[in-house]
Amino acid sequence: MPKPDKTSIDKCSTCGNFTLSTSAHGISLPEGTFCKDCLAELVKIGLAQRTQKTVRWYYSIPFVILELLLFGPFALPLLWKSDRFSSLVKVVLTLIVAIFTVLIAIYAMALIKKASAYFQSTIDLLE
Numbered sequence: 077m078p079k080p081d082k083t084s085i086d087k088c089s090t091c092g093n094f095t096l097s098t099s100a101h102g103i104s105l106p107e108g109t110f111c112k113d114c115l116a117e118l119v120k121i122g123l124a125q126r127t128q129k130t131v132r133w134y135y136s137i138p139f140v141i142l143e144l145l146l147f148g149p150f151a152l153p154l155l156w157k158s159d160r161f162s163s164l165v166k167v168v169l170t171l172i173v174a175i176f177t178v179l180i181a182i183y184a185m186a187l188i189k190k191a192s193a194y195f196q197s198t199i200d201l202l203e
């Protein structure tokens with residue numbers, strides 16, 4: 077077994093264990109040197125993020141909240157498709173949006189009633 081060159085021994089940037097750079101035990105990248113185990117973990121995380129639909133920006137918490145504020149119940153599918161929120165948070169947010177939607181509908185109906193009463197009184201004055 078060949079003795080490793082002293083310059084090829086490096087510290088892993090993640091776990092701090094000594095590793096042999098540019099060998100089967102590790103790799104040196106511009107981002108740092110990684111041992112075999114940490115490299116495998118990083119590759120696993122990278123692949124999981126690439127395949128996870130939840131990484132998409134429109135499922136991010138700030139964007140979903142903004143959409144809920146702007147579009148109310150129409151943004152609920154986005155909330156339920158996102159994996160960033162726990163089931164409890166999804167239920168609570170859905171209830172809040174539902175209550176606000178009902179309140180806005182009641183307010184709008186009262187406003188329409190008021191407006192039609194105003195127009196009716198104007199028509200009555202003209203007759």
Ligand SMILES: [Zn+2]
Nearest residue numbers: 088091111114
């Ligand atoms: Zn490591």
